[in-house]
Amino acid sequence: MRLSRFFLPILKENPREAEIVSHRLMLRAGMIRQQGQGSFSWLPLGKRVLDKVNRIIREEQDRAGAQEILMPTIQSADLWIESGRYEDYGKEMLRITDRHERNMLYGPTNEEMVTDIFRSYVRSYKDLPLNLYHIQWKYRDEVRPRFGVMRSREFLMKDAYSFDLDFDGAKAAYNRMFVAYLRTFARMGLQAIPMRADTGPIGGDLSHEFIILASTGESEVFCRKDFLEFEVPGADVDFGDDAQIADIVATWTTPYAATDEMHDEAAWDAIAEDDKVSARGIEVGHIFHFGTKYSEPMKASVTGPDGKEHFVSMGSYGIGPSRLLAAIIEASHDENGIVWPESVAPFDIALINMKVGDEACDSVCEELYDKLRAAGRDVLYDDTDQRAGGKFATADLIGLPWQVIVGPRGVAAGEVEVKNRKSGERQSVAIAEALARFGTRQ
């Protein structure tokens, strides 16, 4: 993409309304625009990151055996009356009346609707396990939406729902999502730590929040430092092997880890100082086993191997991609702007032409632009007539992992400069070497 044709409305000033760094940087980098209270448009740069985040989420959901569907945003109130949640949900639910005076709502979550889909089609335990997910807009009418896309009213959510014959099956399904989440966050360059979460009136210990460590995080978290050294399962992890998956979950749930809310001072005090990590964290995922909470009132059952009807045992598994994107920025930025992990960067390389109009610079840039794209790299080519300082500031602000800087002096010597955004390291290399370095996906 040529920057001269790319809609990238960079803000020079820090927007006053932004209280946290991710909100500030997303506005400044022209990634999002506020459309109303807790409502945002994604501009081209932001949309590109959102797509990459969603792709990783999808790949890991699919790998773990979940299947993608797409449910509508507007739901009939009837289903929620059936589950008993219509009255309970309160003012956070956006209630709507259609032209025929029917009660509807903008889905804040989809347990009811997916249970309705399940009960319409599935009759036998032989069709289990089943896990259906979608990535769809949700709405929660928060009293005070804030922090940009970190806590907005309209937000994107990946929500998966598992259906199993009994608790053992549901637990295996839960474990698969647990491992899928470990992989998902690690692929985005995040250090995510699963922490036991409050299961509320349902009880049991099968709920975990995935918390990433970020110095600007919203809440305090406590864990043993063992987590920082645990290896995240590779792409070859066998989701068909319940025992292997359960072992991974055991490793990641045994050492102490707790959010402020669930913190146990006594247990914490028993840990040696050297083994403790106390930090700020941001919740980026939440998984939850809730058994027959919806299947019973909504009569979602299957015939078991015993010939009897069983209400299915369910769980739900959420990641907010729009929120996650902000969390990535909270965890990875510096004073000059965003520092994208390579896997989710909107472009791989900023190609900076220091002297547009100079025949030699233009020609080297065009060659690099064509060849790097042909090699499958996403390149943002700064072909504008901005001065060099402005170009560097923009490239740093939008945080692409690599900058390839083409100036007249370097070009005369057959060289370009390569800068790593994260380390700040700059290196002059021959043009052919720059091509070789980025010419194949690493």
Added chain:
Amino acid sequence: MRLSRFFLPILKENPREAEIVSHRLMLRAGMIRQQGQGSFSWLPLGKRVLDKVNRIIREEQDRAGAQEILMPTIQSADLWIESGRYEDYGKEMLRITDRHERNMLYGPTNEEMVTDIFRSYVRSYKDLPLNLYHIQWKYRDEVRPRFGVMRSREFLMKDAYSFDLDFDGAKAAYNRMFVAYLRTFARMGLQAIPMRADTGPIGGDLSHEFIILASTGESEVFCRKDFLEFEVPGADVDFGDDAQIADIVATWTTPYAATDEMHDEAAWDAIAEDDKVSARGIEVGHIFHFGTKYSEPMKASVTGPDGKEHFVSMGSYGIGPSRLLAAIIEASHDENGIVWPESVAPFDIALINMKVGDEACDSVCEELYDKLRAAGRDVLYDDTDQRAGGKFATADLIGLPWQVIVGPRGVAAGEVEVKNRKSGERQSVAIAEALARFGTRQ
């Protein structure tokens, strides 16, 4: 994907509520499920087709220079009051009040919001042309939604909006979208004919509907048969060359073509019988130039080269991917089910194991399954214990372009059967030949 693990709820009976063939087939093939009046969930098979349709739309929008953004579904009423459409829109607009009693609505279209984005950032003619599009859910509270996803209340729409300094610029932008639409529909295997559309109170001749011919189409259309022989521009068409693009548009807009609504009997009668095509059609796209209709009331202007402020000249360009998918089925089906064009088929190949449990059949199927997927083919492997007749019926119903049928007799002779869904032609080929035929993308 193994069918034994794929959520594909085939219906044996014809659903009574379905009045048209696409609705019937989408329900029967387990592609969609009705969730309420004019509201549908996309099940895994349908979601796969929707993704492929969206990908083609995106590629052609991007090729033509449009840039993807993503605006929220819920809009503030304020913008619509500003444009003057809030009162005009009537009951089709889904109006919503939030917890603070603010008036909002579920966007039926996005002219206001995108104009608001434009005026917030763009100041100079130097930043034009600009074309922003998104693929987002829309809601129109129709009195009587029907025909499945062909006319639903919540539906997906790709809507693009162009901004230019003056009419000439806007016309060039219009032409680019015109050509992008020709390519988009052709890539989906559709014969789409642009027909002059009513521009209403704005006047002018810059509005076209793209109509595909389908015997079950919703309305009667009339055109010269020249259209059936016109060549659709290739992928190398130069969207930077306004003259070349205008020539293509001239070719496609000169011969007579009209919907029932715009039909001119006198002009029609003047055409020789042999040159006439009178058929049924379905609208799948609509492009529209509307000049300063929104930029004036909403004060979206840029400084021109003359140093003066100019209200930008705009156009909008819509395709409904969910509706389009139904239209593809209307245009391409037979008595046994859907016949997907290869470009949008949910899977490329149905691999049918006629005797699951037979060692030789299983082993050949596993080999084909692995190797075809490794070659980049989407394969749905029917590894269920259904009888052969049921497997054939399912494969025909869901309409995958190719069936590779593996039975004990063929395997003993080192052969499998290859069936083309569209022609019905079956051929016995050596296993290695089947691999060679599908082993590389055609």
